[in-house]
Amino acid sequence: MIVLAFDFALFLEKLILIAVVIFGSLGVALYTTFAERKVAAILQDRRGPNRAGPFGLLQPFADGLKLVFKEEIIPNTSNKTLFIMGPGLAMTAALMTSAVLPWGNKVELFDRTIALQIADVNIGMLYVFAVVSMGVYGIMIGGWASNNKFSLMAALRGASQAISYELAMGLSLIALVMVTGSLSLKTIVEQQMLPGHLWNIAYQPLGFLLFLVCAFAECNRTPFDLPEAENELNFGYHQEYSSMKLGFYLFAEYVNMFISSAIMATIYFGGYDIPFLDESKISPNIAAILGIGALMTKIIIFIFVFMWVRWTIPRFRYDQLMNLGWKKMVPLALANMLLTGAIILWLQGK
Amino acid sequence: MGTTQLLFWLLSALSIFSAMMVLISKNPVHSVLWLVLVFFTISGHYILLNAQFLFIVNLIVYAGAIMVLFLFVIMLMNLNKDAEPQKSIWMKLAGAISGGSLLLIFVSVVRSASEMQSKQALLKTGNIGLIDQLGKTLFSEYVIPFEISSVLFLSAMVGAVAIGKKH
Amino acid sequence: MPIHSLLDATVVNTANNYFPIGVQLLFAAGFVATMLIMSALLGPKRKTSDKLANFESGIEITGNARQPMAIKYFLVAILFVLFDVEVIFFYPYAVNFRELGWAGFGAVAMFVGFFIVGFTYIIKKGALIWED
Numbered sequence: 001m002i003v004l005a006f007d008f009a010l011f012l013e014k015l016i017l018i019a020v021v022i023f024g025s026l027g028v029a030l031y032t033t034f035a036e037r038k039v040a041a042i043l044q045d046r047r048g049p050n051r052a053g054p055f056g057l058l059q060p061f062a063d064g065l066k067l068v069f070k071e072e073i074i075p076n077t078s079n080k081t082l083f084i085m086g087p088g089l090a091m092t093a094a095l096m097t098s099a100v101l102p103w104g105n106k107v108e109l110f111d112r113t114i115a116l117q118i119a120d121v122n123i124g125m126l127y128v129f130a131v132v133s134m135g136v137y138g139i140m141i142g143g144w145a146s147n148n149k150f151s152l153m154a155a156l157r158g159a160s161q162a163i164s165y166e167l168a169m170g171l172s173l174i175a176l177v178m179v180t181g182s183l184s185l186k187t188i189v190e191q192q193m194l195p196g197h198l199w200n201i202a203y204q205p206l207g208f209l210l211f212l213v214c215a216f217a218e219c220n221r222t223p224f225d226l227p228e229a230e231n232e233l234n235f236g237y238h239q240e241y242s243s244m245k246l247g248f249y250l251f252a253e254y255v256n257m258f259i260s261s262a263i264m265a266t267i268y269f270g271g272y273d274i275p276f277l278d279e280s281k282i283s284p285n286i287a288a289i290l291g292i293g294a295l296m297t298k299i300i301i302f303i304f305v306f307m308w309v310r311w312t313i314p315r316f317r318y319d320q321l322m323n324l325g326w327k328k329m330v331p332l333a334l335a336n337m338l339l340t341g342a343i344i345l346w347l348q349g350k
Numbered sequence: 351m352g353t354t355q356l357l358f359w360l361l362s363a364l365s366i367f368s369a370m371m372v373l374i375s376k377n378p379v380h381s382v383l384w385l386v387l388v389f390f391t392i393s394g395h396y397i398l399l400n401a402q403f404l405f406i407v408n409l410i411v412y413a414g415a416i417m418v419l420f421l422f423v424i425m426l427m428n429l430n431k432d433a434e435p436q437k438s439i440w441m442k443l444a445g446a447i448s449g450g451s452l453l454l455i456f457v458s459v460v461r462s463a464s465e466m467q468s469k470q471a472l473l474k475t476g477n478i479g480l481i482d483q484l485g486k487t488l489f490s491e492y493v494i495p496f497e498i499s500s501v502l503f504l505s506a507m508v509g510a511v512a513i514g515k516k517h
Numbered sequence: 518m519p520i521h522s523l524l525d526a527t528v529v530n531t532a533n534n535y536f537p538i539g540v541q542l543l544f545a546a547g548f549v550a551t552m553l554i555m556s557a558l559l560g561p562k563r564k565t566s567d568k569l570a571n572f573e574s575g576i577e578i579t580g581n582a583r584q585p586m587a588i589k590y591f592l593v594a595i596l597f598v599l600f601d602v603e604v605i606f607f608y609p610y611a612v613n614f615r616e617l618g619w620a621g622f623g624a625v626a627m628f629v630g631f632f633i634v635g636f637t638y639i640i641k642k643g644a645l646i647w648e649d
Contacts, residue, residue, distance in 0.1 A: 011540075014536075014537040014540060015540060015544075017537075018537065018540060018541045018544050019544070022541070022544060022545060022548065067556070068552075068555065068556045068559055068560075069556075069559055069560055069561075070556075070560050071560045071561045071562065071563065072556060072557050072560045072562075073564075073568060073569065074569070075569055075570065075571050076566070076569040076570065077570075077571055077581060078571075079377070079379070081380070082377075082379060082380075082383075084553065085383075087553075088546075088549045088550065088553060091545075091549045092542075092545045092546050092549050095541075095545035095548070095549075096538075096541065096542060096545060098541075099537065099538045099541045100538075118537045118538070118541060119534050119535060119536075119537040119538045119541075120534060121402070121534050121535060121538070122402050122480060122481065122534075123402055123403060123405075123406050123481055126403075126406040126407075126410065126481075126608060127406060127538075129406075129410060130406055130409040130410045130413075130414060133409075133410055133413075133414030133415065133418075133601075134409075134413065134414060136414075136418050137383075137386070137418075137421075140418070140421050140425070141379070141383075141421075144379065144421075144425055144582075145379075146571070146582070147571060147581050147582045147583065148571045148572065148573070148582055149573065149581075149582045149584075150572075150573070151582070152425070152582040152586070153586075155425075156422070156425065156586060156590045159418065159421075159422070159590075159594075160590050160593045160594070163415075163418060163593065163594065163597040164593060164597065166597070166601070167597060167600050167601065167604060170601070170604040170605075171604055171607075174604070174607045174608065174611045175611075177608065177611035177612060178611045178614055181612060181615065182612070183481065183608070183612065234572070234574065239572060240571065240572065243556045243557075243560050244552055244553060244555070244556030244557075245553065245556075247556075248549070248552070248553075318647060319646075319647035319648050322593075322645065322647050323645070323647075326640075326645050327640065327645065330600070330636070331633075331636075334629060334632070334633070337607065337611075337629075338626065338629060341611075341614055341622055341625070342622065344614075344615070345614070345615075345618065345619060345622055348615060394539075397532050397535045398532060399532075400531065400532045402532075402535075403609065405535075407605055410601065410605060411598075411601060411602055411605060414601075415597060415598045415601040415602075416598055418594060418597075418598075419591075419594045419595055419597075419598050422590055422591050422594040423591065423594075425586065426585055426586050426588070426590065426591055427585065428583065428584060428585050429583040481608065481609050481612050482609075482612050482613055484609050485608075485609030485610055485612050485613040486613055486616070486617075488609055488610075489609070489610055489613065489617050489621045489624060489625075490617070490621075493624045496606070496624065496628065497624065497627055497628060497631075499606075500603075500627070500628045500631035500632065501631060503599055503602070503603055503631065503632070503635060504631050504634060504635045504638075506599050507596070507599055507635040507636075507638060507639055508635075508638065510592065510595045510596060510599065510644075511592075511638070511639055511642045511644045513595075514588055514589075514591060514592035514595070514644060515592070515642055515643065515644050
């Protein structure tokens, strides 16, 4: 009797890949907090953190350690289990999206061909959509469990915002699926690498713009950071939190920013594709390393855009936010979908 | 026992346990979270049946949308006062008996249904549950039900506005 | 226009592909739990009743947060559920719409037509007006 008949080498390979991706995205998120402060400093003609280590490079570690060693406060009137669960859910959801992203093509190590993607699934794009829709729970549970009126208000606002922009996001992705004909992120990247085929941004400029705005809203980034609107809601849905639980909420936001940058780079900007270079002519391992480099460069550019916008555009008012989401984004995404479909069918001549 | 069977039993046990916890939990928010777990385990079952589209739709629509609505409803309620009146022991007994009989009927119907006897579920094989197959069937054979469902959505929207907006 | 038929051989459709996602879920949840436990053990514990009270801008707390909220949020949530299901319907269409041709497009356009009728009704009824 064979109890578990599966490939242990494959399992180990996937486990290592998962560990690398998860700790990698945490590491990137850690340094994004540092980069954010530096970018803010440059945009505001300041110096930014420069005390811990050379150029202040150890600052994120100091911040992280501080959070771990802070006193943990759970308010008396709160709902204890849910209070602890909230940030956990937010962080777990943030760490799950990376499962379907292709980080590179393939590497050959120890006589094995290793795909640099945790799970290449048929419905990759819908998976992303599903994980994004799980992100609401962290905010709602945390805000409600705190038993604080400000937290509850912020949680309800944040959840309404998230679900409103989720709709527009889902609709804007449909037009992209029409262009690609596939939901698998790996297939989408490979299509964009085909000779004579442009990146999807060329076919879906409006779709990309809509997706970008939704990504900002889903990450609760300025100008959509209403759940944290400190001038009206004190500190937002996580104001009763301290120590690592607060850290998780703040950190999940940065992980989400990294992952949504990766998604935008993958589906609209060719993923690990290097422009004007035929990857099949160089050895697969070097191509894979260069590909990861290309993807990371694209991601960093997007993260910079996130920061740039944050320090440029002021926050929306809540009714403006909801009006934009429901009355502009949804109809635009629908129109984009129908238009894309009609143009493709017309060109196809069927 | 292969991996699939092992996963099947694990998921089944987990889904039944979480379904029980939905009923037992005193706090309605806990119930909602257990119900989310039930949907996750059921999605796991869909994966074992290779119904990939159903897997993700179950997650997006049930766990990601309907349960969020439930949470909104709970958060909009006043949970301070004991809204639920204490039911007498006879009520509980009657509930248990009627629920148990319903379960018995379901089990016996499923056991005697001729379509289900000596049939095995398509484990890990079959392409029916994939999104492209499903789309082809839905938009060729079942176009009319699809269109009718849009009328249903329309009536649901009217209903939602009628409930939520008083003039 | 893309030549998606060329890549059909790479389409993945076995349930085994989902196994790593399960592993990742366990891994992520395990990491999160470890970190939460670690910070709970490592931090100092000096609890006072003032510290454990809810924060309400520094003034005395009146009541608690278990109170009914505005119905507008509920309305947004219920409309989201409806639209979400409709959005999901478009995905199987988008994957196949080349084969389905104009006939399929007509069916979806009609569906979108009903969608827009409902949407205009909602907006005309003022369900999405926030300041009132």
